[in-house]
Amino acid sequence: QVWLVESGGGLVQAGGSLKLSCAASGRTIDDYAMGWFRRAPGKEREFVATISRSGGITKYADSVKGRFTISRDNAENTVYLQMNALKPEDTAVYFCAAAVHVVSITVTGYDYWGQGTQVTVSS
Secondary structure, eight states, X not given: OOEEEEEOOEEEETTOOEEEXXXXXXXXXXXXXXXXXXXXXXXXXXXXXEEOSSSOOEEEOTTTTTTEEEEEETTTTEEEEEEOSOOGGGOEEEEEEEEXXXXXXXXXXXXXXXXXXXXXXXX
């Protein structure tokens, strides 16, 4: 069992930046591929980014590629999502997730989830 707590969300103007953190407890995140998802109002939860256990493999949704960067610090048991050049359409609740197996871009590929942190981008 691993527990995940997201932080770093908030209100930012379009073009601005935010860095989300996901702190894990219970088990070391070395055992998991990690991902970020988001759910915009009235929409389904969607994939944002994922990173392998070692950090050697990363994947991004086309909508955030070149603007967002996922990273992990296994020593700190924390995963990050650096978000630059934010757009109003990035407004959503952002969730951190842990996958027992390999990296995945699907919701069903993850075993543990945080509660989410709100990101609001104003135009």
